Each structure stands twice: as C-alpha cells, then as structure tokens.
Amino acid sequence: MINIAVIGYGYRGKVLSDLIVKLNENVKISAIVDPRKQEIIDELGVAAAHIRFYDTEDELLEREQLDGVIIATRCSTHAQIAIKVLEKKIPIILEKPVSTNAADLMALKSAYERCKTAVAVPFSLxxxxxxxxxxxxxxxxxxxxxxxxxxxxxxxxxxxxxxxxxxxxxxxxxxxxxxxxxxxxxxxxxxxxxxxxxxxxxxxxxxKGNKPAGLTCESCEEEDVCPESATLHRRRGEPVHGDMCCFASDTxxxxxxxxxxxxxxxxxxxxxxxxxxxxxxxxxxxxxxxxxxxxxxxxxxxxxxxxxxxxxxxxxxxxxxxxxxHGGGDIVVCESLLDTIRFGAPSKTPFEEALLSAxxxxxxxxxxxxxxxxxxxxxx
Missing domain, CATH: 3.30.360.10 (Dihydrodipicolinate Reductase; domain 2)
Structure with a gap:
C-alpha cells in the first residue's frame, strides 16, 4: 500500500486526498492531522475507522511510516510544516502559497536544497x-x-x-x-x-468600512439589501463564501x-x-x-x-x-506525487520555480x- 497523510483536512485537503485515492487503488489515507477530529470522523463515517488521527504534525512524523504527505493547512503554516516533512525525506504536495513571509521562504528554500525531496505544488494554471x-x-x-x-x-x-x-x-x-x-x-x-x-x-x-469588527451578515441590519450578503446568496441558491461582513473594520x-x-x-x-x-x-x-x-x-x-x-x-x-x-491541475499534481513515490520521478511543478514565484x-x-x-x- 501507498500510505499518504493529510495535514489540514479542510476543503483543499479533502479534494486532493479524494483525488489521489481514486487515481490508484493501492493508495490509502492512513493518517490525518486536523483539530476538527470528531467533525471529520462524523463526515467520513466508516472510512474513518482505518485512519489514525493526530493533534500535531510532529506526532504524526514521529509515529507514522509514510510514502507521501499532503499539506493543506492555513497559509501561514505551509512553510514550517513543509520543512519538517522535508527533513524526513518524504515527498509532498504543498498547497500554495508555499510561504507567506520572507523568513519562512528562505528557511524553506534552504531545507529543500539540503534535502532534495520532491515537492509538488497545485499550480493549476x-x-x-x-x-x-x-x-x-x-x-x-x-x-x-x-x-x-x-x-x-x-x-x-x-x-x-x-x-x-x-x-x-x-x-x-x-x-x-x-x-x-x-x-x-x-x-x-x-x-x-x-x-x-x-x-x-x-x-x-x-x-473596507467602519462596520463593527466581527460583524456577520445575519447580525447586520443590511443583510436583506447588501450585494455581498451571505443571507441573500443563500436565498438565491448561490455559492456562499463566508458569513463575515466585507465592510467591517477588521476586513x-x-x-x-x-x-x-x-x-x-x-x-x-x-x-x-x-x-x-x-x-x-x-x-x-x-x-x-x-x-x-x-x-x-x-x-x-x-x-x-x-x-x-x-x-x-x-x-x-x-x-x-x-x-x-481546478481545470485538471489537481489530478496532475496528485499524479506527480504518485510518480515520485513509485518511480522516483521529479515533480511536475519544479519547486525551484514555485519558490521563485513566491x-x-x-x-x-x-x-x-x-x-x-x-x-x-x-x-x-
């Protein structure tokens, strides 16, 4: 079996893990790191019985024998988590942006150059x-x-x-x-x-605006008229991207x-x-x-x-x-990780170029x- 761990099982983590399992019958999501453990277990149902859950990536990397890791956490954590996985010489799918600040980017670059482990980035374009x-x-x-x-x-x-x-x-x-x-x-x-x-x-x-910090659409007196109102979008059956006010002081x-x-x-x-x-x-x-x-x-x-x-x-x-x-890009990035694991193939998104883009x-x-x-x- 090909054992894959997912660090960050939000929307992108789920999309990528579902795809990689469909691409190869020998792939197994063996472990997940996410603070929403019970919510994910409820969502996965019987499939969760075969997955081990961890509170931190450190615990995961210490206990698991992994063939690949999908990192799809909050953006600010991408680089630091990727560095830990690189040190273990485990191939990665790393969500973009690969880093959100210069110090982390330099540390990530150094770790990659030192470890030379393949990193695939979902650059869908x-x-x-x-x-x-x-x-x-x-x-x-x-x-x-x-x-x-x-x-x-x-x-x-x-x-x-x-x-x-x-x-x-x-x-x-x-x-x-x-x-x-x-x-x-x-x-x-x-x-x-x-x-x-x-x-x-x-x-x-x-x-931008001066509405109160933390204001939600359902708590706003303009929820029935604001063009960005999540309430209005739900009524129309349109996609809703969140409930926070776009015009609050903390936006x-x-x-x-x-x-x-x-x-x-x-x-x-x-x-x-x-x-x-x-x-x-x-x-x-x-x-x-x-x-x-x-x-x-x-x-x-x-x-x-x-x-x-x-x-x-x-x-x-x-x-x-x-x-x-993602227009076909997610399938290719999952294939890239599998090709690295099975055949030692290089990433289809050269990580040197991903670092340069950042x-x-x-x-x-x-x-x-x-x-x-x-x-x-x-x-x-």
Whole structure:
C-alpha cells in the first residue's frame, strides 16, 4: 500500500486526498492531522475507522511510516510544516502559497536544497490542459520569441477573501501571494525566463468600512439589501463564501493590484488582478506576443486564439478542461506525487520555480508598499 497523510483536512485537503485515492487503488489515507477530529470522523463515517488521527504534525512524523504527505493547512503554516516533512525525506504536495513571509521562504528554500525531496505544488494554471496547450504552441516557435506578456485576472468569487478566515492578512500574506502566484508561475513556465525586477501597486477601494469588527451578515441590519450578503446568496441558491461582513473594520486584504515585471532577456509582462468584478466581468486572460504572432487564452472560456502578424490567418483551439475543480491541475499534481513515490520521478511543478514565484509575489508586495522598484534576487 501507498500510505499518504493529510495535514489540514479542510476543503483543499479533502479534494486532493479524494483525488489521489481514486487515481490508484493501492493508495490509502492512513493518517490525518486536523483539530476538527470528531467533525471529520462524523463526515467520513466508516472510512474513518482505518485512519489514525493526530493533534500535531510532529506526532504524526514521529509515529507514522509514510510514502507521501499532503499539506493543506492555513497559509501561514505551509512553510514550517513543509520543512519538517522535508527533513524526513518524504515527498509532498504543498498547497500554495508555499510561504507567506520572507523568513519562512528562505528557511524553506534552504531545507529543500539540503534535502532534495520532491515537492509538488497545485499550480493549476500551469498543469491544466489549457496551460499545457498554450505552452506547446509557444514552444513551437510559430509566434517567434515571446517579447511581451499581458495578463488580467478579474476574480468573480473574490468575496472569499473577505468573508472568512482569508480576510486575515497575517494568514494570506496579501493577494499577490494568494492569486498572482499562479499567474506569475504560468508566465514563467511558458516564457522559460526568470524575473529580475518588479514594480507594483495595490489598493483597497471597495472592501473596507467602519462596520463593527466581527460583524456577520445575519447580525447586520443590511443583510436583506447588501450585494455581498451571505443571507441573500443563500436565498438565491448561490455559492456562499463566508458569513463575515466585507465592510467591517477588521476586513483585510487589498481588493486590486497590478505589477510590471522585467525578465532576464529584457522583455516584460504586465499583470492586473481585481476582486470585486462579478458575473460576466470575470476573466483570467493571458496574451503572449512574439514578432510573428500573438497567442491569447482565457481560463473562463477554455479557448486559445492565435493571431499571425504577417498574414490574415487566425487559429482557434478549444481545449476541454480537466475533470476536477481546478481545470485538471489537481489530478496532475496528485499524479506527480504518485510518480515520485513509485518511480522516483521529479515533480511536475519544479519547486525551484514555485519558490521563485513566491519570492516575486513578496517583492511585488514590497514594491507596492514602498513605491520602489524591487530586484527579484535571493538574499545572500
């Protein structure tokens, strides 16, 4: 049997563990670390009888013989837990962001370089069929060398970052780490270049206010009229991302941000993200421009358009999404862990690049806060 432990059995931990069990009949979730032990036991029913529960990752790592670990805890704990697992030489699926602060990121980088254990990160944009197809077209050379990238991410479900625990900036590390880390990783994967400089700006114009800290929608006198009201969304049968007031004094996180990134060849990318766009305003669109042509695709349409610059030819590719909640990326990251365990294969999301994406996000945040360009280099 292939024994997998899950540290943090919330939504993402459950999604990934369910997928990895379905992918291989020899996989067993043998242990879980989560403070909600009884709730999880009730949820799993008879399946819980075969799982050992632990209060801490230290206890888990001391007592279990594991083939792999899924880390899906609160964001601020990712790096420190991953370091402990790396020291045990156990392959990992590590949720993004891989770290939320510079000190933890440097410690994680050092542990990885010392232990050289495979770490797979669920970078769904890179791993999805759409991202893979886009990279294949760019790598073919038909566009010429990529010399400019434009990207926009308007998040239609943005209230998730203001209505539950994500609203705590100490947990998220800010919205570049929460969202842009995916997009920066995709750009890096497709152009095959390292970022060298970044200039960024962020703002909080919508999800702010003076309502009482800790206010919930059901306790608010505006619960029947507020567009963000969880009460209204429930009545309409719409997704609910939490019950906390988006306009309370304790609501953290910026609600839009932009970055200009220079890469080692001299080319640059522009990126902008927004968290209050809704419905048909949603988009996650990328344009890669070479001298010969432009490639454009959007994760909301699963369609690639190629525009040739010196002829009137245009090509359209429809790329069906993968069969999971992350457009196919979660299946691939679970396959990556299994391939490492069974065959010693390297991660399909090179951890060096995941670390670099996190560094770029931290530098973008610092640039926005200091109003200065930031060089994207590791501290010596």
């Amino acid at each position: 890179r791993l999805s069929p759409l991202g893979q197809a886009a990279k294949e077209i760019v790598s073919s050379g038909k566009l010429g060398k990529i010399e400019h990238v434009q990207a926009i991410n308007n998040v239609s479900y943005g209230s998730v970052y203001y209505q539950n625990w994500y609203r705590d900036e100490n947990e998220t590390g800010g919205m570049f780490l929460q969202k842009a880390t995916h997009d920066f990783d995709l750009i890096q994967s497709i152009v095959g270049l390292k970022p060298t400089w970044v200039s960024a700006m962020k703002s909080k114009q919508i999800f 953290g996180n910026e609600d839009s941000g932009s970055a200009l990134i220079e890469y080692e060849s001299g080319m640059h990318a522009s990126y902008s993200q927004n968290f209050f766009a809704r419905n048909h305003a949603a988009t996650r669109k990328f344009r890669f421009l070479g001298y010969k042509g432009t490639l454009e695709f959007d994760y909301y349409t699963n369609k690639i358009e190629v525009y040739m610059h010196h002829t009137n030819r245009m090509e359209t590719y429809e790329i069906p999404p993968g069969n999971d909640t 560094l770029l996000c931290m530098k973008a945040k610092k640039s926005a806060e200091t109003r200065e360009f930031q060089e994207v280099i590791w501290p010596s």
